[in-house]
Amino acid sequence: MKELVIVESPSKAKTIEKYLGKNYHVLSSKGHIRDLAIKGKGGLGVDVDNGFEPTYEISKDKKEVVKQLQNEVAKASNVLLATDPDREGEAISWHLAEVLGIPEDEANRIEFHEITKNAVLKAINEPRKIDMNLVKSQETRRILDRIIGFKLSKLLQKKIKSKSAGRVQSVALKMICDREKEIEAFVPEEYWSISAQFEKSRHKFEASLSKIGGEKAEIHSREEADAVLGRAVNPFTVSSLKSSTKKRPPRLPFTTSTLQQEASTKLNFGAKKTMMIAQMLYEGIDIGEETQGLITYMRTDSTRLSGEFVASAMNYIENEYGKEYKGFYRVKNDENSQDAHEAIRPTDIRNTPEKVKQYLSADQYKLYRFIYLRALASLMASAKNDTVSCLMTTNDLEFTANGSVLIFDGYLRVYKEYDSSKDVLLPELAEGEELNAKKVESAQHFTEPPARYTEAKLIKALEEEGIGRPSTYATVIDTIVKRNYTDLKKAADSSRTKVFFPTEQGRLTTEKLTEYFPSIINEKYTAKMEEELDEIALDNLDSRKALQEFYDKFMPLYEKADEKMEKKEPEKTGEKCPVCGSDLVIRSGRFGQFISCSNFPSCKYTSSLNKTPKEEPEKTGKICPECGGELLKRKNRYGNYFLGCSNYPKCHYLENIEGEKPRFVRRRKKNEG
Numbered sequence: 001m002k003e004l005v006i007v008e009s010p011s012k013a014k015t016i017e018k019y020l021g022k023n024y025h026v027l028s029s030k031g032h033i034r035d036l037a038i039k040g041k042g043g044l045g046v047d048v049d050n051g052f053e054p055t056y057e058i059s060k061d062k063k064e065v066v067k068q069l070q071n072e073v074a075k076a077s078n079v080l081l082a083t084d085p086d087r088e089g090e091a092i093s094w095h096l097a098e099v100l101g102i103p104e105d106e107a108n109r110i111e112f113h114e115i116t117k118n119a120v121l122k123a124i125n126e127p128r129k130i131d132m133n134l135v136k137s138q139e140t141r142r143i144l145d146r147i148i149g150f151k152l153s154k155l156l157q158k159k160i161k162s163k164s165a166g167r168v169q170s171v172a173l174k175m176i177c178d179r180e181k182e183i184e185a186f187v188p189e190e191y192w193s194i195s196a197q198f199e200k201s202r203h204k205f206e207a208s209l210s211k212i213g214g215e216k217a218e219i220h221s222r223e224e225a226d227a228v229l230g231r232a233v234n235p236f237t238v239s240s241l242k243s244s245t246k247k248r249p250p251r252l253p254f255t256t257s258t259l260q261q262e263a264s265t266k267l268n269f270g271a272k273k274t275m276m277i278a279q280m281l282y283e284g285i286d287i288g289e290e291t292q293g294l295i296t297y298m299r300t301d302s303t304r305l306s307g308e309f310v311a312s313a314m315n316y317i318e319n320e321y322g323k324e325y326k327g328f329y330r331v332k333n334d335e336n337s338q339d340a341h342e343a344i345r346p347t348d349i350r351n352t353p354e355k356v357k358q359y360l361s362a363d364q365y366k367l368y369r370f371i372y373l374r375a376l377a378s379l380m381a382s383a384k385n386d387t388v389s390c391l392m393t394t395n396d397l398e399f400t401a402n403g404s405v406l407i408f409d410g411y412l413r414v415y416k417e418y419d420s421s422k423d424v425l426l427p428e429l430a431e432g433e434e435l436n437a438k439k440v441e442s443a444q445h446f447t448e449p450p451a452r453y454t455e456a457k458l459i460k461a462l463e464e465e466g467i468g469r470p471s472t473y474a475t476v477i478d479t480i481v482k483r484n485y486t487d488l489k490k491a492a493d494s495s496r497t498k499v500f501f502p503t504e505q506g507r508l509t510t511e512k513l514t515e516y517f518p519s520i521i522n523e524k525y526t527a528k529m530e531e532e533l534d535e536i537a538l539d540n541l542d543s544r545k546a547l548q549e550f551y552d553k554f555m556p557l558y559e560k561a562d563e564k565m566e567k568k569e570p571e572k573t574g575e576k577c578p579v580c581g582s583d584l585v586i587r588s589g590r591f592g593q594f595i596s597c598s599n600f601p602s603c604k605y606t607s608s609l610n611k612t613p614k615e616e617p618e619k620t621g622k623i624c625p626e627c628g629g630e631l632l633k634r635k636n637r638y639g640n641y642f643l644g645c646s647n648y649p650k651c652h653y654l655e656n657i658e659g660e661k662p663r664f665v666r667r668r669k670k671n672e673g
Contacts, residue, residue, distance in 0.1 A: 001075065001076060001077035002022075002023055002024055002025045002075075002076060002077065003023060003024050003025070003076060003077055003078045003079070003080065004024075004025050004026075004027065004072050004073060004075075004076035004078070004079045004080070005017075005020065005024055005025070005026045005027075005079075005080045005082050005110075005124075006026075006027055006028070006029055006069065006079065006080070006081050006082065006083070006096055007026060007027075007028055007029070007082045007083060008028060008029055008030070008031055008083050008084055008089065008092060009028055009030075009279075009283050010028040010030065011280075011283045011284060012028070012115060012283045012284060013026045013027060013028040014026075014284070014291065015115055015283065015284030015291045015292070015293065016082070016115065016120055018290075018291055019117045019120045019121065020120065020121075020124070025072065025076070027068070027069060027072060028065075029062075029065060029069065029083070029092060029096060030062065030065055031092070032059065032062075032091075032092055032095065033058060033059065033062045033065060033066055033069075033092070033095055033096060033099060034056045034057055034058045034059055034062070034095050034099065035056065035057070035059055035142075036054055036055065036056060036142060036143070036146050037055040037056065037057040039055070040055060042150065042151065043150060044146055044147060044150055045057075045146065046143050046146060046147070048147075048551060051544050052143060052544055052547045052548070052551075054139065054142075054143060056095070056098075058099065066099060066100075069096070069100055070099075070100060073100045073101070073102070078108075079100070079102050079108055080108055080109075080110050080124070080127060081093035081096055081097065081102070081108055081109050081110070081130070082110050082111070082112070082123070083096075084111075084297070084299070085111040085112065085113055085297055085341060086297075086299055086341075086471070087134045087135075087137050087138040087141075087537065088138055088471075089111070090109075090130065090131055090134040090135055090138065091134070091135050091138035091139065091142075093109050093130055094130050094132070094135045097130060104129070104130055104132075105129060106129065107127040107128050107129055108127060108129075108130075109127060109128050109129060109130045109131075110123040110124060110126065110127050110128070111123060113296050113297045113341050113342060114282075114293055114295070114296040114297065114347040115282065115283060115284050115292070115293030115347075116292060116293060116347045116348070117292075119347075133536065133537050133538065133539045134537050136536055136537075136543045137533050137534070137536040137537035137543070139543070140532075140533060140536055140543045140546060140547060141533055143547060144167060144529065144547070144550065145166065145167055147550075147551065147554070148165065148166060148167045148520075148554070149164065149165065149166050149167070151554075151558055152164075152165035152166075152170070152513070152517075152558075153165050153166075155558065155561060155562060155565070156509060156512070156513075158567070159512070159561075159565045159566070159567050159568065160505075160508055160509065160512055160565075160567075160568040161505075161568055161570075161587075161588055162483075162485075162505060162508070162509045163483045163484070163588075164479070164483055165509070165513065165521075166476075166479070167468075167526060167529065168462075168467060168468035168472060168476050168526065169476050169479050169480055170509070170510075170513055170521050171467055171521060171522065171523055171526045172458065172462060172467070172468075172476050172477070172480060173480050173485050173486065173502070173506055173509065173510055174510045174513070174514065174521060174522070174523075175453070175458070175461060175462075175523070176452075176453055176458070176480075176486055176500045176502050176506070177502045177506060177507055177510040177511075178510075179450060179452060179453060180452070180501070180502050180507075182449065182450050183449040183450060183452065186449035186450070188446040188447050188448070188449070189220075189446065189447045190220055190221065190444065190445070190446055191218070191219060191220055191445050191446070191447065192219040192220070192221070192222070192224065192225040192442050192443065192444055192445065193208065193209065193219075193442070193443050193445060194208070194209040194217075194219070194225065194228055194229065194232065194440065194441070194442045194443075195207065195208050195209070195399075195440070195441060195443070196208075196209075196232065196236065196392070196399055196437040196439070196440045197437060197438045197439045197440075198236070198401075198435050198436075198437055198438060199438055200427040200428075200429070200435060201427050201428070203425065203426075203427040205401055205403075205425075205426050205427065206401065207236075207390070207392050207399035207400060207401035208399060208400055208401075209228070209232075209397060209398070209399055210398050210399065210400040211397070211398040212228065212396060212397060212398075213396045214396075214398075219442075222442075222444070225442040225444075226442070228397065228442075229440060229441075229442055231394070231395040231396065231397055232394055232395075232397055232437070232440045233394055233395070234394070234436040234437055235394070235434040235435060235436050236392040236393065236394045236399065236434065236435050236436070236437055237392065237393050237394070237432065237433070237434050238390060238391070238392055238429050238430065238431055238432065238433045238434075238435070239391050239392065239393045239398075239431070239432075240389075240390070240391035240431065241388065241389070241390055241391075241429060241430070241431050242388070242389045243386065243387070243388050244386075244387050245384055245385070245386055245387070245407070246384070246385050246387050246404075247382040247383070247384055248382055248383040248384070248385065248410070248412075248421075249327075249330075249382045249411075250327065250377045250378050250379075250380055250382065250383075250410070250411035250415065251374065251377070251378065251415075252303040252330065252331070252332060252343070252378055253303055253305060253343035253344065253345055253374055253375045253378045254343060254344040254345075254371060254374050254375070255300055255301050255302065255303060255343060255344065255470065256275075256298060256299050256300055256301065256344070256470035256471055256473075257301065257459055257460070257463045257470040257473070259274060259278065259298070259344055259371070260274050260275070260455070260456070260459050260470070260473060260474065261456040261457075261459050261460055262370070262374075262418075262456070263367065263370065264454065264455045264456040264459075265454075265456050265497075266370065266418050267366055267367065267370060269363070269366075269367070270455060270474075270477075271455055271459060271473055271474035271477055272474040272475075272477070272478050273363070274367065274474070275298065275471075275474045277363055277364055277367045278295065278298035278344070278367065278371075279298065280364060281293070281294045281295045281298075281364060281367065281368055281371075282294075282295050282296070282297060282298050285356070285359055285360065285364070286359060287351075287356055287359050288359075292347065292348075292351075293347055294346060294347060294351060294356065294368055295344055295345065295346055295347060295368065295371055296341070296342050296343075296344055296345050296346075296347060297341050297342075297344075298344050299341070299469075299470070299471040300341040300342065300343060300344060301469075301470055302331075302341055302342060302343055303330075303331050303332055303343045304331050304342050304343060305329065305331070305342055305343055305345060305375070305378075305379075306342055309342075309345060309349070309375075310329045310379060312348075312349045312350075313349045313375070313376060313379050314326055314379060316349045316350075316376075317376070317379065317380055321380075321413055324381065324408075325380050325381050325410065325411075325413060326379075326380070326381060327378075327379050327380045327381045327382065327410070327411065328379075329379060330378070343375070344371055344375075345371065345375035346368075346371065346372045346375060349376070351372075352372070353365065353368060353369035353372050353373070356368065370418070373414050373415055373418070374415070374418075376414055377411040377412075377414050377415040378411075380410055380411035380413070380414070381408075381410040381411065382410050382411070383406060383408060383409055383410035383411060383412045384406070384407050384408040384410065385404045385405060385406055385407065386404070386405045386407050387402070387403065387404045387405075388402070388403040388404075388426050389401075389402050390402070390403070390426060390429055392435070401426060402424065402426075403424050403425055403426035404421075404423060404424050405423050405424075405425065406421075406423055451499075452491065452499035452500055452501065453499060453500045454497050454498065454499050454500075455477060455488070455498070458473075458477065458500065459473050459477075462476075465523045465526075465527055466527035466530055466531070467523060467526045467527055467530065468526070468530065469530070480506070484503055484505055484506070485502065485503060485505060485506030485509060486500045486501060486502050486503060486506050487500070487501045487503060488500055488501075489501065508568075512561075512565060516557060516560065516561035516564070516565060517554075517557050517558075517561065519553065519557070520553070520554055520557060529550070532546050569585075570585035570586060570587055570596075570598065571585060571586045572584070572585050572586075572598070573585065573586060573595060577597040577598075577599065577603060577605050578605065579597065579603055579605040580597060580599055580602075580603040580605070582597050582598045582599035582603060583597075583598040584596070584597060584598065584605075585597075585598045586609060593609045594606055594607070594608055594609050595607045595608070595609050615635050617632035617633060617634045617644075617646075618632060618633040618634075619632060619633075620632065620633055620643060622643065624645040624646070624647070624651060624653050625653065626645070626651055626653040627645060627647050627650070627651040627653070629645045629646045629647040629651060630645075630646045631643040631644065631645060631646070631653075631655070632644055632645075632646050633657075641657055642654055642655070642656055642657065643655050643656070643657065
């Protein structure tokens with residue numbers, strides 16, 4: 001009889017079975033096998049009147065999986081649960097134990113944070129009991145999300161035709177809408193800057209006005225700027241020179257949040273794409289004769305690194321770059337960090353990006369290289385810059401010029417391509433020296449409104465506010481875009497980065513949630529709920545008590561909203577139904593908007609919205625060389641134009657717009673050749 005190991009992912013199962021050998025059989029649950037039922041009071045699957053007791057049922061698409069697992073459990077000498085090392089994974093292990101009849105009070109749970117042979121074999125020898133506090137925390141989160149999601153979603157669908165609401169998604173949407181309001185309410189203020197251009201020994205440099213009469217320079221109009229220009233006369237005197245050496249320490253290794261943020265700005269990867277590729281790198285890549293997880297677990301909020309990795313990386317840095325490039329190990333976790341896992345790092349420092357490149361797709365290579373170099377750089381020496389600050393004066397005006405030169409690259413030896421800093425050189429100057437400005441000019445500016453959120457900035461803001469968990473951010477962003485609450489697109493004045501614009505439906509959704517649920521759908525309360533979930537995981541808070549307090553606060557608000565919130569009527573098109581004569585209205589469905597009869601369901605007439613009429617063929621006056629018909633300009637289903645015979649389908653002649661006949665590859669018949 002073999003020992004059975006159950007993991008979540010099929011690809012992970014293949015990798016781990018290779019490590020464990022013939023005495024083990026590894027199967028996948030393919031994620032959660034059951035969820036809250038959709039029955040009982042409000043269809044919540046939760047008995048809100050009796051201690052919030054949940055009712056679970058096996059998911060329809062997992063019944064065959066469960067049947068297979070039950071058969072294998074019956075044959076196995078022992079069963080080990082090796083789901084992901086987080087609350088969600090702990091809950092999946094508990095559900096598996098419940099359904100498969102595995103004793104929960106026995107040591108049958110194993111966890112590893114990287115899929116390497118050593119890590120898996122070590123975990124096999126260190127089984128533990130299922131941590132029921134983690135399970136309770138996950139269950140509480142699921143019940144909260146079910147109550148809020150079901151209740152608010154149905155309310156909004158009924159009242160304003162919004163598709164859904166959620167504990168984290170609605171707060172993320174609120175932040176986007178609030179930012180848009182700030183932008184719309186923003187009144188720009190005029191200000192002016194003044195700069196002087198100098199040249200010495202063929203070296204040009206610029207100094208900016210910093211003080212007027214010893215006070216910070218503040219210029220608000222052209223008249224003020226012109227008055228200052230009148231006093232900015234040659235010669236300028238170098239009144240002060242300050243030199244120093246500044247260190248630039250490396251960035252810490254990636255957490256889930258910082259990986260998503262940095263991959264967005266440096267690699268142009270969306271959060272969803274980043275997490276999908278990271279999952280592949282974690283679960284295992286075929287590297288020659290071996291399958292190995294290339295990075296540690298990618299859901300983490302810690303910057304901690306294992307002592308084993310630090311030692312191997314330090315040795316690699318010394319051998320590859322020299323002793324002077326060795327830095328020191330630093331760790332910094334914020335107060336919301338659970339610190340359950342290490343930072344995201346390569347599982348083996350010897351698996352350099354170049355070594356494994358041939359086994360990776362282009363995007364896998366980009367992300368792996370980014371993770372590898374960030375972890376390596378975090379343990380390298382600081383970069384050093386020689387800096388010079390020069391103060392130049394004329395009359396009562398002070399101008400400042402700053403120079404900075406990299407004198408030791410340190411961690412930038414490996415991380416330079418992801419760093420945007422540049423050297424700014426100043427010529428040799430001496431205190432008391434006088435220089436004539438080649439040009440002194442003013443420039444008008446206006447204060448800018450706050451910037452719209454990019455994916456990276458929204459993720460950073462959510463993390464700073466303590467809202468949700470970094471592992472859920474990709475899903476949250478995906479949801480608010482798919483629900484047509486926001487558009488993620490490039491701004492008109494910027495072609496570089498996509499930003500969030502709230503749609504009219506998104507604004508309406510936030511407006512109603514803010515009006516009727518101000519104490520629930522806000523940043524502070526959502527962050528407080530996350531803190532309570534952490535306390536439940538630590539066994540410092542009773543989960544049922546936390547749920548009851550939430551429910552007692554939520555339900556009166558819900559009942560008031562259900563009674564008072566006005567129902568949004570469908571928009572009329574101004575046309576009448578051709579079947580029954582009632583008004584035609586615009587409705588929303590799963591495939592977008594469409595036209596429907598207002599008398600639905602009595603009348604089921606529908607038609608598409610803004611249906612594009614079929615483009616009629618255009619006469620060209622050209623003659624078909626095969627049959628003498630006229631060639632017509634037509635559009636194919638891909639939107640491309642071509643010339644085709646007017647006698648189609650009798651004549652199949654066609655050519656492209658340039659008059660060339662397309663080349664076709666003739667397929668051989670089965671009996672040919």
